Amino acid sequence: MKGLLSRNLRRAVTATVVVSAATLAFTGTASASTGAGTGSGSEVYGSANWTWTLSGMKNINMAVRDTKCDGNPVYVFFEADLGMGTIDPTPYRWNENGCGTTNHWNNLKYNSGTKLSRVRVVVCVDDAGWDTCYRSGWQYNPEA
Template identity: 35%
Template sequence: MIMLIKRLAMTATVAGIMLTSATPAFASTIGVNNSGVAAAADFSWLGQSTIAGAVLYVRDTACDNNDVYAKLTLYTTAGGPVSSGTWINSSGCNTRRVVNLGTLSVAGRLTGVRITACINDFPPDTCVSSGFLDNPNT
């Protein structure tokens, strides 16, 4: 009987460690808008170097014949910022482009992200960037 109690206590302790050592996923949304363009991204933080289920949206909110574009920038402790690429919406007035970015991982720790939305109007393009969104796992 004592041996069974010791095994149950050991199992409970191991289970407790396994539960507390797992890194939780935190769902996040980041967005920005300016006259003529709006952009947002939804994703989940997974640990210190990955976001998963990332979806980027870029909307043309003006009827001015200018394309709009957006990019999600990941900031890391190794090698500086990493861009998700530039995603253009050239479909016109009040249209939205949806881009499935999937899982994005970086070398080192992912400290946070920022989204930038731009209007392709004249050099330099009119751009607006969000504030920095910290990774809750770092």
């Protein structure tokens, strides 16, 4: 009787370990895909990093630095490629504090309302005429 009981206990423990290992293998921990980009010119530097979602980004951190003492404000934003030639600019984040200053924004989010395939970071100087802008390369969404 004692041998039968310990053999059944071993079987039960073994079965539990196998089922637990299989459950962990199939459920696992999801890892979030992240993105980052920078844009810069002689008058401005900007950067951003984020976590991708199927239709946008979350946990966005952005910064823009005025690197030239010319009295012109600078700003940063994203261009989001919504497909079929549609590029959606996100809201501008301004730095009007002058030469050598940096403004930061944290924990922002963006939802395109559709599957988002790629974005790029854009930094600009608000100068005379058309603003002078610099763009990062396209950053592709692995979630889309």
